[in-house]
Amino acid sequence: MTRSDEATIFYISVYAAVQEIPYGKVTSYGHIAKLIGTPQRPRQVGICLKHIPQDADAHYNHDNVPWQRVINSKGIISPRSQPSGARNQAAVLQAEGVTVTTGALGELMVDLSEYGWFPNELPSEADER
C-alpha cells in the first residue's frame, strides 16, 4: 500500500478510537495515539481532529466523532491558535455534563481524575496514592 493509504488508515483509526470515548468522559491525544499503535504521534492525532469532515455524508464527520472529548495530557483544552475554538469545545463538553474550570491564565481545564478515560493504563495508580 502507498504512503497515502497509510495516512488514510491513520485517520480512520483515530476517528474510530475517538468514537470509543464514553459520553461525558475525556482522554488525551497521546492516549488515542497509543490505542491505535502509534504512541509517538499525538501531534498527528490533533491534525486528524482538526480535519474532521463537516459533511454529514462522510462516514466520519463532525457530528458522529466526539472530537470534543480529546484534550491534552495536562487536562487542558488545547488553545490551538484561536482561543474561541477551545472555548467552544468547553461549551460542548459542559453540555454533556463535564465540568470545565478556568485557570488564572484563562486555560480551560478538566479534572482528569474524575472525567479521564484511559483504558489500558494502570487503573489504581491514582487511587493507590
Add this chain to the structure above:
DNA sequence: CGACTGACGGCCT
C-alpha cells in the same frame, strides 16, 4: 517542490 507550521508529549536542563 522545499520550508514552515502545529487540537502533543516526553525527555532533558
Add this chain to the structure above:
DNA sequence: AAGGCCGCCAGTC
C-alpha cells in the same frame, strides 16, 4: 518545580 528542546509527519504556503 518550571521551562526549553526535539521528534513526529500531514497540511499549508
